Amino acid sequence: MNKQYILSAICVLLFLSSCVVLSKKKYEALLAQKDSLNVGWDNAVVKIQSLEEVIANLKKDTATLNAKISDLHSQLEGLNTNYTALSSKSSSEINKLSTDLQKREARLKEVEEILRKRDEATNSLKEKLQKALLGFQENGLTVEIKNGKVYVSLTDKLLFNTGSIVIDDKGKQALQELAKVLNTQPEINIAVEGHTDNQKVGNLGQIKDNWDLSVLRATSVVRYLTELQAISPERLTATGKGQYQPIELGNTGEARSKNRRIEIVLSPKLDELYNLIK
Template sequence: MKIQVLSSLALVLALLSQGCVSSKKYKDLEASYTQLQEKSRELNQKYQSGQQDLSGSSSRVKSLEEQIASEKANVAALQAALDKCLNSSSQGNVNISKLVDEINTSNKYIQHLVNTKNKSDSLNVVLTNNLTRSLSREEMRDVDVQVLKGVVYISLSDNMLYKSGSYEISDVAGQTLAKIAKIIKDYQGYDVLIEGNTDNVPISQTNIRNNWDLSALRASSVVQALQNTYSVDPKRLTAGGRGEYNPVAGNDSEAGKMKNRRTQIIITPKLDQFMDLIGKAPEKATKAE
């Protein structure tokens, strides 16, 4: 694409240098050049989106592989116990049958775990794609979307969300929050945690004691905006502040401090769904199938 653009530009310059191109021909060439530039930008945007999807998929695959490996290790241990039982004349048929049942149940639990994770991952991929497609290129500069181990993290920069040195939502943040709120409302089976984070620079305001207060107040502002302005069910929302103690970069530079000053919207399956999955011992796996 870049070669085509350069070729078109070279043609325009050559014709102009010879002084033999008409005004209409020049405009046509100029329009072609503009179209090529736009196509180049679109391809670059699709490439960036593809890279984000690939990164999220890799994280999900790694998490699933770790869980499957753990369950396979349990199966191997049970199989070893069974082999030992078969080689020992002191063990009865009842114990052998019990071990066989445990192995079969554990295998079913592995399959149940794989199916559950695949379903969760598929929903999260759709959720993430819907969100990133709804945001403009300008909004994506202040918004980072990631999927890690089945949880969707939407990180919003403080520059976009809040007025300087304040916990009040800025006017420019409204359009972005509206798009995020729509995605949240579309996925009713998910809980939403709003988590405020700061850098390590002490706050110097009479009504805010420290960075703990500031991070919690900012998270609360986003929660109340989602509830009051965008009609998100407050029962699904939780506000929390982590102050300066959850940095993603060093605080020894302005760039690092800027990354640490963020508010994360964390979208997860409801807690009872997680507990239901965790609490399903292998003997209950057959009921879930």
Template sequence: MNRQKAQLLLFTLILINLSSCVAKKEFDALFNEKTNLETENAELKEKLEIAEEKISRLEVQVEEFKSKSEVLQKDLDFLQEQFNTVQGEYERVNQLYKNLLNNSNELSTDLAQQQQRLLAIQDDLEIERKKNLELAEDLAKREARVAELEKLIADKEQAVQQLKRRVTDALLNFDEGELKVEVKNGKVYVSLAEKLLFGSGSNKVDEQGANALKQLANALKGNSEINIMVEGHTDNVPISRTSQYMNDNWDLSVMRATSIVRILVSNGVNPEAITASGRGEFSPIELNNTPENKALNRRTEIILTPKLDELFQILETY
């Protein structure tokens, strides 16, 4: 604005100085030019004001943009910081994922191995289950056999006791010193003293002994479920007389047993179920050191044994 005023003043002075020597035509031209300049100046002034107003608005906008820019920069810095944090977290999580992936592969391999082991164990369990079933079936069969065996043994024991009572009842009229009936090891033992059956050194049964044997035969005959062993025994005193058929106590014990067998068989005892044997002096029940003990050793034992064919058949199945 100052510049324009100075130009205008200078121009005015020039016009005054030249007015006297300038023709009117020139004056008019200059005046028109002045007018044009003033018009142009007014337009320029108006444009300048408009420009200044625009500049003011732009400066305000610039300040606003600067403020916004600062806020945006702060936001950008914050977001960058957040991004860096998230990026670090992502890298950490990604590493964890890779580790988990590796572990997952290892776990998958281990799981496959464990599944194979489990299948093998299941196969083994199935085999063991079948074995257990077989064992259970076998055990049930064995228990049934044991029960059958126990019943058979109980029946045999009962039969032995019944046989003992039957024999005892048949020989009630004889003294205990002459004979004795007892059960040992599941067998009935009828022990007959020498004085009841034989004279000293003789193998011939006397009348009293024959009567006892007949009563015993009546109790035994018809019973097909027993085996009978007639076993002769002596003391350790050698026989006083020898012969072609009797050389020692052993021969004497056997011949006495044979004599008893013949009487039993002749009175109805099954000969297929009876056996004669002699033990001589070699199975004493007492030491041969007194006359009383020697008398006890001179005896004949009739051993009655229940047949155990059924029992043996059961045992053979085990």
């Protein structure tokens, strides 16, 4: 039923009323009823329009929500795919890390074993040298281990006369006993270090200063060990430290005497260890 239909019905009623004599009161009631119906109709139309707008907005919101839901589903699928890929990758990386850790632990054990063998060899060498050089220890010869190396320290009075670079007989005897042990230990490298005190060198011809004196004394020992005791030259190095690595800091005669020395540093070859840690 629409407004046109209602109005038609009212016209019919009026037409019929023209055929029937109506009282003024009834007529006015019919007019009031007509006005009320018009107002109700207008209100209904407005409400319908408002509801249609609400329905349109709801449809729009529904479409928007559906699009968001669809987008969220796509994101969720992407996240699931990434999670699966990451899980697979993490598992692979964990396995790789575990394998690497096992390899490192194995290498560490090898290094520890090599160092253990080195320490055993160093201690054994020290004992052999102490026995071989026992008779020279009262003349200022010492044997000790420092930083995994054996240090044989000989004071200058055991090897040289004052200011000389020529090894005396007592020094040669000590070096002979040392060489007997070293010739049975071909895996040992030998560094010969010359040291002096802090006193200025006097007029010694070719020797200009403590650097010269320390170097030439070291080379004298190296020559004696290689040329007369048949130690392979490839095993030896000679260096001069001058006065710059004293073992006694005092300026007394005793301190200076200790600082004037030849140190023979014996170290095991660690090629196996170096290859491991490359």
